[in-house]
Amino acid sequence: MTPPAATPIVRATAIHKHFGALHVLKGVDLEVAERELVFVIGPSGSGKSTLLRCLNRLEEPSSGSVVVDGIDLLDPRTDINHARQRIGMVFQSFNLYPHMTALGNVTLALRKVAGRGRAEADAIGQAALARVGLADRAGHMPAQLSGGQQQRVAIARAIALEPRVMLFDEPTSALDPELVGSVLQVMRELRESGMTMVVVSHEMGFARAAADRVLFMDEGMIVEAGPPAQIFAAPAQERTRAFISQIKHH
Amino acid sequence: MIETFLNAAILKAAWPILLAGLGNTLALSLLVVPLGLAGGVVLALLSTVRVQWVRWPLMAWVDFFRAFPPLVLLIFLYAGLPFAGLEMGGFGCVAVAFFLNTGAYYGEVLRAGIESVPAGQIEAARSTGLSRLQALAHVVLPQAVRNVMPDLLSNTLEVVKLTSLASVVALPELLFQARQAQSLTYNPTPIVAAAVIYFLLLWPVVRLLSRLENRALAGRR
Amino acid sequence: MGNWDRFVETFFNAKVMAKYWPDILSGLFVTIELAALIVVTGLIAGLALALLRSLGIRPLNWLIVFVVDLFRALPPLVIIVLIYFGLPSVDLVPSGFVSTWISLALVLMAFAEEIFWAGITAVPRGQWEAARSTGLSFGQTLLGVVLPQALRITIPPLTNRTIAITKGTALGSVVAVSEILGQASSAVSNSYNPSPLTLGAAAYLVLFLPVVVLGRWIETRFAWKR
Ligand SMILES: Nc1ncnc2c1ncn2[C@@H]1O[C@H](COP(=O)(O)OP(=O)(O)O)[C@@H](O)[C@H]1O
Ligand SMILES: [Mg+2]
Numbered sequence: 001m002t003p004p005a006a007t008p009i010v011r012a013t014a015i016h017k018h019f020g021a022l023h024v025l026k027g028v029d030l031e032v033a034e035r036e037l038v039f040v041i042g043p044s045g046s047g048k049s050t051l052l053r054c055l056n057r058l059e060e061p062s063s064g065s066v067v068v069d070g071i072d073l074l075d076p077r078t079d080i081n082h083a084r085q086r087i088g089m090v091f092q093s094f095n096l097y098p099h100m101t102a103l104g105n106v107t108l109a110l111r112k113v114a115g116r117g118r119a120e121a122d123a124i125g126q127a128a129l130a131r132v133g134l135a136d137r138a139g140h141m142p143a144q145l146s147g148g149q150q151q152r153v154a155i156a157r158a159i160a161l162e163p164r165v166m167l168f169d170e171p172t173s174a175l176d177p178e179l180v181g182s183v184l185q186v187m188r189e190l191r192e193s194g195m196t197m198v199v200v201s202h203e204m205g206f207a208r209a210a211a212d213r214v215l216f217m218d219e220g221m222i223v224e225a226g227p228p229a230q231i232f233a234a235p236a237q238e239r240t241r242a243f244i245s246q247i248k249h250h
Numbered sequence: 251m252i253e254t255f256l257n258a259a260i261l262k263a264a265w266p267i268l269l270a271g272l273g274n275t276l277a278l279s280l281l282v283v284p285l286g287l288a289g290g291v292v293l294a295l296l297s298t299v300r301v302q303w304v305r306w307p308l309m310a311w312v313d314f315f316r317a318f319p320p321l322v323l324l325i326f327l328y329a330g331l332p333f334a335g336l337e338m339g340g341f342g343c344v345a346v347a348f349f350l351n352t353g354a355y356y357g358e359v360l361r362a363g364i365e366s367v368p369a370g371q372i373e374a375a376r377s378t379g380l381s382r383l384q385a386l387a388h389v390v391l392p393q394a395v396r397n398v399m400p401d402l403l404s405n406t407l408e409v410v411k412l413t414s415l416a417s418v419v420a421l422p423e424l425l426f427q428a429r430q431a432q433s434l435t436y437n438p439t440p441i442v443a444a445a446v447i448y449f450l451l452l453w454p455v456v457r458l459l460s461r462l463e464n465r466a467l468a469g470r471r
Numbered sequence: 472m473g474n475w476d477r478f479v480e481t482f483f484n485a486k487v488m489a490k491y492w493p494d495i496l497s498g499l500f501v502t503i504e505l506a507a508l509i510v511v512t513g514l515i516a517g518l519a520l521a522l523l524r525s526l527g528i529r530p531l532n533w534l535i536v537f538v539v540d541l542f543r544a545l546p547p548l549v550i551i552v553l554i555y556f557g558l559p560s561v562d563l564v565p566s567g568f569v570s571t572w573i574s575l576a577l578v579l580m581a582f583a584e585e586i587f588w589a590g591i592t593a594v595p596r597g598q599w600e601a602a603r604s605t606g607l608s609f610g611q612t613l614l615g616v617v618l619p620q621a622l623r624i625t626i627p628p629l630t631n632r633t634i635a636i637t638k639g640t641a642l643g644s645v646v647a648v649s650e651i652l653g654q655a656s657s658a659v660s661n662s663y664n665p666s667p668l669t670l671g672a673a674a675y676l677v678l679f680l681p682v683v684v685l686g687r688w689i690e691t692r693f694a695w696k697r
Contacts, residue, residue, distance in 0.1 A: 334477075
């Protein structure tokens with residue numbers, strides 16, 4: 001509800017992204033304050049994933065600037081691998097490494113990028129798995145876990161690196177309905193612990209309960225932004241209204 | 251018939267010669283398989299570079315050595331290069347020829363393996379801060395190898411069989427030894443014995459491969 | 472500069488090449504003839520074995536599997552040497568050409584059988600049942616319904632295998648076949664110059680490079696997808 005604080009953790013300015021002739025992001029500005037949860041909605045193909053991926057430079061913006069936690073991501077001198085440790089990302093399709101245990105998934109970057117020893121990495125990894133309620137699944141392979149458990153391991157993989165901000169790209173869209181709740185529960189707890197989050201999702205209930213701001217994206221632009229109550233109940237733009245009513249009738 | 255093709259007396263006399271040959275065949279395999287694999291890993295990793303001036307020369311390199319019969323390559327190194335003052339000896343020639351030839355084949359197999367790993371795997375690894383090379387080494391390559399295990403094994407079988415070419419440049423591996431023994435005894439028994447040894451050595455691999463291939467196919471349908 | 476001239480003089484000697492290119496060319500024709508014979512007989516024999524195997528006669532299938540395993544496990548050069556140097560002991564004297572042809576055809580037969588068989592078993596049972604339920608006979612189902620589907624998925628692995636085995640024609644030089652490598656090698660020892668080998672290498676590339684590129688294209692075209 002409050003406007004962004006003086007020094008936002010994420011400050012993306014005038015982001016444009018072209019894929020060949022396709023103009024996918026058309027000048028997006030986004031600021032995310034510390035401890036804020038920004039919720040992004042919009043029709044399929046509107047550029048939500050692309051925007052999120054520009055925030056950790058998995059996608060290279062065609063122009064604009066992205067500053068996260070004071071680090072200019074697009075500066076060629078920036079050590080992007082180091083910067084990415086401060087930006088956790090959770091994918092729609094989990095993307096767990098199928099050849100490693102849950103704990104192995106969580107500790108790989110701790111050991112290879114953060115330079116922790118195996119024992120220390122294992123301890124941190126165990127703690128992260130405990131936070132997502134999977135302490136007893138550390139030795140399981142991804143294939144032995146349910147979708148909801150896999151996504152929680154993926155969240156643990158990100159939070160183990162103690163990121164300053166977490167990006168979620170439709171984290172529950174690939175899950176069976178009965179498994180969605182456990183993932184949302186973990187996200188809610190993260191939010192309560194003060195994590196800064198950007199969440200692309202269709203879970204309106206979660207947005208109402210947990211989001212500070214909701215952004216509506218369409219055709220590569222942020223059409224409208226505001227508190228969830230306002231966006232869902234009384235959107236100012238016709239496009240937003242059409243989208244919301246479509247979602248509600250689903 | 252048995253007298254001619256599996257003569258006990260001749261077999262007994264030739265046995266030590268054949269055993270020495272078998273030892274050399276195994277030693278040669280233990281050298282050229284890792285050599286070819288190393289070359290293949292380098293080629294496969296290079297193939298993930300999405301830059302045209304890397305991709306095209308790479309593809310040309312691989313196709314060149316896939317089109318070139320390995321024996322021609324070997325003879326070129328062995329009988330051609332000495333004219334340029336480059337004398338590598340039979341062993342050196344075999345090592346280089348196998349590195350080039352089998353490296354290209356392993357490279358193709360591993361490239362297919364890498365391409366079979368979903369892009370999300372690399373993205374997940376990169377999102378946690380792993381470098382491109384770290385992501386390839388720790389996340390992609392282990393999955394790639396597992397996905398193309400039958401092809402890797404099949405290629406390795408071909409490489410071991412291919413070591414018989416070394417007989418042409420007088421390396422005393424199994425086939426060479428058998429031919430020596432045959433020309434001394436004027437009897438084909440040593441060659442038949444060598445064939446039996448090859449078969450007993452490689453049959454289990456062929457059986458295993460047959461199973462793996464059938465299973466892979468069953469999974470695909 | 473001097474080094475370069477010497478290199479060219481050695482490996483691209485115009486005089487030597489002018490003298491020996493007809494030999495290499497005749498070698499090229501021998502290689503093509505040999506390769507064509509191997510491909511045709513090997514593939515036909517492989518397909519025949521796979522069809523025989525689909526009859527499901529137990530002892531026959533064991534025999535087929537054993538023969539296939541045998542020629543997958545033995546190095547082609549060993550088979551060639553065995554036939555060329557071994558058969559004369561029982562008064563059969565195959566030429567180097569025939570020895571190479573038979574050997575590589577047997578190897579191709581083995582690999583082709585394996586691939587054809589895999590293709591046949593990959594066609595879902597439902598296809599058999601649907602065809603038989605409409606009154607088609609076993610043979611009609613096999614040839615008219617199953618085989619066409621099987622052939623499609625066998626094309627990429629079969630192409631690659633065929634190329635690899637056909638390259639083995641160079642092994643004929645070991646048993647005095649005057650194919651490209653044989654011609655080139657004897658030209659080198661007659662001329663004391665490796666240029667004929669360069670020519671021979673070029674001849675192999677002219678012959679096989681298009682096939683390899685074609686194989687790559689086929690592989691992407693007919694990839695194992697449905
Ligand atoms: N790597 C890519 N190459 C080409 N086009 C892409 C690529 N990634 C996304 N796009 C296109 O960009 C547009 C926005 O995609 P995306 O950001 O995934 O939308 P959303 O997540 O909102 O559904 C779509 O039209 C999509 O096809
Ligand atoms: Mg998306």
